Amino acid sequence: MVPQRVETGNGPKGDKGFMKKMASPKKTFWQFILFLLLSIITTVVDLGTFALFNYVLFVGLKSQPFQWFLFDYSLVNGGLGSFLSFLCSFLISQTFNFFIQRKVTFGATNRMVYSAMMYAAMVIGVLFFQLWIPTLMRDPLAHWVGESWADFLVKNVNMTISFLIQFPMNKWVIMRHKKSAVEPH
DSSP states (O other), X not given: OOOOOOOXXXXXXXXXXXXXXXXXXXXXXXXXXXXXXXXXXXHHHHHHHHHHIIIIISXXXXXXXXXXXXXXXXXXXXXXXXXXXXXXXXXXXXXXXXXXXXXXXXXXXXXXXXXXXXXXXXXXXXXXXXXXXXXXXXXXXXXXXXXXXHHHHHHHHHHHHHHHHHHHHIIIIISOOOOOSSOOO
C-alpha cells in the first residue's frame, strides 16, 4: 500500500510548501548572523591592512597631496598615503570577503564568473563612497580626536556603510542558487 499525501489546507504542496515559506525568513536571519560574524574577520583583515599601509608602508606619501575627481586628499586629509591606504585595504578585504561569503554564508551555486562580475560592480560602487567619505570627514574629526583616531573612525564608518549595502546585494542579487529544472519533493 502506497502512503497518500494528506492535504493540510496550506496550499497545493501541503506542509512542505508551508514549511518552505516559514523557513525562508529564518534562513535569511541565520545568513545575516553568519554574514555578520564573517564580516568581523573581514574587518580584521581590512583594519590590519589599513594600519600596515597607512602607518608603515605609505607613511612617506602622506606629505604629497592627491586630488582627482571628488577625491580631495590634501595634506589635511592624509595625502596620497591615506588615499592608497583606504584603496588597497578595501580591495584586499573585499577580495577575501567575496570568497568567504560566497561559499560559507550563502552557499552560492550560480556561476562564479557571474558572481565575481556582479560583486566587482558592487565593490566599485561602494569603493567610490569609501574613497570620498574620508575627504568629507577626516579633517573635522582630526581636530576633535587627532589624526590617527580620525583615520580609524572614518574607516569604521566606511566599513559600516559597506556592510549595510553588501548583505542585501549578496543575498538577493549576487550570490544566488541556481534554479533547478525540477523542484525536489
